[in-house]
Amino acid sequence: MASVKLLCMCALLLALCCCGSTREDLYPSGKDKRPTVQAGTIGPAVGQQAPDFTLPDIHGNPTTLSASAKLPTAKGVVIYFTMWCPTCDSEMSNMRDAVMPRFPNVIYYAVDYVSGSFDGARNSELDNGYAGSGFTTLVDTSQSVLNQYQATMSTTVVIDSAGVVRMNENYKDGAKLQEILGGLP
Amino acid sequence: MAIRLSKIVLAAALLLGAALFFSSESRAGSCCGGGGASALVLPKFSQGLVDLSFDSEKYHGFWNQDGKYTPDAPGSDLGQYRLNIGIAKRIAPRWQASMSMPYIWNINKYSGLSSRTDGLGDTAINLWYETYDRPRSVMSVSDWEDLLPTITIGTSLTVPTGISAYDNVQSSFDVTGRGFYRVDANALVDKTIHPVTISLLLSYGMYLERPVDREYGKYVQPYNKKLGDRMLGTLALGYISYLESRKVLTYTVSFSALQEAEGQINGEHDPTTGFRKESVAGTIALSSVDSDWTYKISWSHAIKEDGWGRNFPTTDITTLGVSYGFR
Numbered sequence: 280m281a282s283v284k285l286l287c288m289c290a291l292l293l294a295l296c297c298c299g300s301t302r303e304d305l306y307p308s309g310k311d312k313r314p315t316v317q318a319g320t321i322g323p324a325v326g327q328q329a330p331d332f333t334l335p336d337i338h339g340n341p342t343t344l345s346a347s348a349k350l351p352t353a354k355g356v357v358i359y360f361t362m363w364c365p366t367c368d369s370e371m372s373n374m375r376d377a378v379m380p381r382f383p384n385v386i387y388y389a390v391d392y393v394s395g396s397f398d399g400a401r402n403s404e405l406d407n408g409y410a411g412s413g414f415t416t417l418v419d420t421s422q423s424v425l426n427q428y429q430a431t432m433s434t435t436v437v438i439d440s441a442g443v444v445r446m447n448e449n450y451k452d453g454a455k456l457q458e459i460l461g462g463l464p
Numbered sequence: 465m466a467i468r469l470s471k472i473v474l475a476a477a478l479l480l481g482a483a484l485f486f487s488s489e490s491r492a493g494s495c496c497g498g499g500g501a502s503a504l505v506l507p508k509f510s511q512g513l514v515d516l517s518f519d520s521e522k523y524h525g526f527w528n529q530d531g532k533y534t535p536d537a538p539g540s541d542l543g544q545y546r547l548n549i550g551i552a553k554r555i556a557p558r559w560q561a562s563m564s565m566p567y568i569w570n571i572n573k574y575s576g577l578s579s580r581t582d583g584l585g586d587t588a589i590n591l592w593y594e595t596y597d598r599p600r601s602v603m604s605v606s607d608w609e610d611l612l613p614t615i616t617i618g619t620s621l622t623v624p625t626g627i628s629a630y631d632n633v634q635s636s637f638d639v640t641g642r643g644f645y646r647v648d649a650n651a652l653v654d655k656t657i658h659p660v661t662i663s664l665l666l667s668y669g670m671y672l673e674r675p676v677d678r679e680y681g682k683y684v685q686p687y688n689k690k691l692g693d694r695m696l697g698t699l700a701l702g703y704i705s706y707l708e709s710r711k712v713l714t715y716t717v718s719f720s721a722l723q724e725a726e727g728q729i730n731g732e733h734d735p736t737t738g739f740r741k742e743s744v745a746g747t748i749a750l751s752s753v754d755s756d757w758t759y760k761i762s763w764s765h766a767i768k769e770d771g772w773g774r775n776f777p778t779t780d781i782t783t784l785g786v787s788y789g790f791r
Contacts, residue, residue: 303628305643305674306674306675307675307676307678308675308677309677309686310677312677312678314683365526365528365775368526368534368775369735372529392577393537393574393575393577394537394538394539394575394576395539395575395576396575398538399538399539399575399576402537402538403538406534406535408532408534420576422577429681431636431680433636434680447682448679448682448684449629449680449684450736451687451729451736452729452732452733452734453735454729
């Protein structure tokens with residue numbers, strides 16, 4: 280009887296196991312499924328015109344994306360969405376050490392969408408060692424920019440000086456970001 | 465004497481279970497996704513086991529890339545809660561199989577954002593082989609053979625049944641699994657000389673490479689990803705005591721060191737990945753000689769000081785569990 284019960288439990292767990300794994304395609308074909316976008320439309324996808332925004336930095340000074348991208352000294356803008364977590368730190372430190380020195384004429388924004396206030400964002404920036412690091416921390420208290428860019432932790436967006444989105448995906452080893460930045464006009 | 469020895473065997477098995485219990489590692493909650501299932505090991509003469517436990521894992525900052533302890537964002541309250549169900553079955557005199565699956569709730573509150581999500585975690589399927597015919601728990605040492613430990617070897621398969629970053633999700637808060645298959649080789653060395661038990665668990669795991677074509681629901685240029693190899697060592701020391709009520713109490717303290725090497729993107733090392741974590745834990749388990757029920761409570765603590773980890777959250781895990789063994 281005990282064995283039957285155990286076998287039933289096994290079957291139930293196995294069924295749950297199978298149900299779980301069918302939700303995600305663990306071995307996709309490798310085909311590029313990114314939707315094609317129409318140039319000139321506004322949106323967060325690669326090839327679209329970047330949605331403009333204005334966010335305050337940790338001192339409350341407003342920063343507007345379109346104004347930053349058009350600065351004569353900037354070839355483009357990198358936006359990194361951070362929640363000050365270990366993954367965020369490892370990726371931001373990799374960007375700081377490996378990417379920023381190679382591409383100094385790019386503006387780097389860290390968008391804090393969790394702290395909810397200038398003070399909170401300032402404290403997080405200090406605690407995590409990014410004060411004066413080359414990142415300008417912007418405070419997205421209402422998560423409006425997070426939603427505009429369909430972003431989450433680790434999302435990295437590159438926008439060129441014409442305001443076109445060149446990259447919008449997770450930060451990985453930094454190679455893709457460097458490739459994109461290297462190709463900016 | 466026979467009854468007393470069987471009590472010791474039972475207690476030793478509990479300790480052994482406790483040691484493995486701490487092999488459950490999580491990388492979850494606020495950012496990193498995934499709740500791992502723990503492995504179950506049957507006592508030598510047990511035919512089966514059903515285990516139910518509840519973990520409450522609270523986040524208290526993290527170790528950064530340089531191993532420096534860094535607090536979480538001010539005003540944050542981050543937690544992951546797991547209801548784990550596990551079964552184990554003896555399939556031959558020396559062979560046993562087990563399966564554990566967690567259901568996970570991620571409940572995270574920051575000053576400017578709150579999130580509450582849930583879903584299945586990753587499932588662990590384990591196969592164990594006992595290299596011994598009978599338990600080697602002894603009351604005292606009178607012969608060199610009394611010093612011989614029991615060795616159990618096994619393999620585990622982690623099945624990515626959880627919700628991963630490569631699934632159709634919107635946010636990192638939704639993540640309950642890592643999205644990769646993993647195969648582990650395990651060895652458990654255990655010795656009880658009444659009333660003390662010591663056990664050592666060693667584990668080496670390799671993730672299987674997989675293609676990725678989307679991240680948090682957004683399709684991206686396809687690439688291949690592989691997480692780094694994983695090593696785990698847990699050393700547990702236990703003390704067995706007997707109560708007047710014919711119940712057995714076991715107290716266990718353990719130290720675990722977990723390390724994952726750098727992963728790979730398209731065959732190239734990814735320097736942003738890889739982590740290390742060291743933690744201590746304590747467990748109290750209560751069981752009765754007359755009953756097949758065991759109750760346990762444990763607390764696992766990551767030391768919030770520099771150097772005790774790298775690129776990993778520091779968490780405290782409180783666990784309440786109950787198991788029923790079939791003879």
